[in-house]
Amino acid sequence: MQTRKALMATASLAIMACLTGSVSAQNNGARNAGAAATPPAANATILPYQSPPRHLLYIATPGDEGADDQSGVVVLDADHDYRFVKRIPYGLAASELPGPKISGMTSSIPANKIYVTTDGGSMIAFDLKTDKIAWTFKGEKTPVKLQRRGAAADGCCERPYTLPGGKTLLVASAYNAWWYLIDAETGKQLGRIDTPETPRSHNLAVTADGKLAILATLSGPKEGTAGVAVVDLPNKNVLRYIHFSDAVRPITINHDGSLVYANVNNLDGFEIGDTKTGKMIKRVELPGEMWKAKWADPNAHHFGHGLPSHGIGMTPDESEIWVTDAANDAWQVWDNPGDGRNPVYNPSKTVPIQAGIGSSWISMTNDGKTAFVGDGSIIDVRAHRVIGTMKDEYGRPIHAAEKVLAMTFRDGKLVETSNQFAIGDAKAREARLSHETGTRQASNNGN
């Protein structure tokens, strides 16, 4: 009996020692370090296991000039110096390669797909899990009036845009006076928006809340048309049109779509339209001595799309507006202070590019750190320096790389995507303004 009591006492002591030791082991780091540790918050969430993110760059080819000797969607690894990963083919016979030029590219996170539009009269969806064609959308069943050389008779398709939520695509017809709404999962047409006063649908941008779409036409005053239609997207209703000085080319918008910045023909620079009043409020030119004589010289050849500036975008925080400058083979940068109505040219931020190629588009990563431009250059946005070149599996630079998406994957699933258009973002802008305010206050306080 005494033996049993002794054993029981030993067991109890051992249990106590074990528990004490266990508690000590969990806290010993704090105690040994001689500092009071902050315990994890009671409401801290435990995240499910995730594989590391993979950052890939998708480039839809052939490019706009059609002479880049490329076909398919080229995928590069942004985590490893943009090295080549693979080429997703369009499933064309050899005799059909390289295929029609690509007019636009977008993606959908919930559908896990990318979409390319072509001058060949189709919009093609690729499943990102299999890299196979999921569906193909064709335009009209009866031939439409051709509004531009090379346009398809079925009226499909120019630039696409994925609406917020990722379930619906808004797609320009091939230079006709309407826009398609397409189901991102199935490719079925959900609706159509008619824009009779901007009859050659081409570029577009949509606000993050999905309420406003700015739909641009490849026409202008010479054809007696407006430049962009401001559309109430939920009601598919044109609110107003904005006229610019010449035909509108690439555009970008600020965070709430209240301002549209548009390249127009015959201008090295851009014009700004106020979407609330429907007025063009400012014309912003590169200093005349830098481009007017060059552009007027009949013996000079300028690479691009037949105008001095075919390419415009803004950093997500809206602090800078980037505009391509074919006359000087460069990207020019305007600082964009205040309400964004008075950009200031900043020559110290000019980014020279390779001459004789043309750099006619700009896309950016969502964090605004990296830009991808039409000549295939990869640019560090804050440093205003070219840091790399998009290259294919043969090491050839991918010129005319105008349809680019920077996308993040986890476990093979798309979790984040950029947009073909570099537009303003409310959160990034707010963070910048908050930072600037804090810096000013610190400065005023003598810190």
Add this chain to the structure above:
Amino acid sequence: MRPAPVLTFLASFLALAGLANFARAQDPDLAALNTKASSLDAQDYQFVQPVCTRCHSPEMFLHSRTWSGWKGIFDQMSGYGAAATPEQWDHVHKYFQHSLTLIDVNHADEDELSAVLGVDEKTAIAIVQRRTDRPFKTAADLEAVPGVDKERIEGVAPRLLFDRLPEDQ
């Protein structure tokens, strides 16, 4: 009915387990590791402890990795249940970036340069601009960039890399 052998076995097992835990709590090596880990950045280490050392000895992380390598580890640990508030994660990240991150000077972006080298954004941009013209080859090259703190660079010199990192980093 003779419970004594069972109780004897149970008592022995628990006693051994208890002693092992107790010994771990009093382990002078562990204390030394904590002191070493704290000496790198005592303030931020306070936040590392409840997140990391509640399960692991500092020995597990007192070595250098690239920032993407550390982010992968944090992701993995989150999956295993490591929990922290956003503020705690900020401090944990700062601790690792400041003290335990290898930096590829000729390829890292401005944010990583700022965090690891302790420079402001303007200086980080100047570093990127300089390296696009001429890649850095030595710590002395880096110290020549206006705004770079020489003492700090000397402190992080063993973690500065001027060539491409190996794939497994």
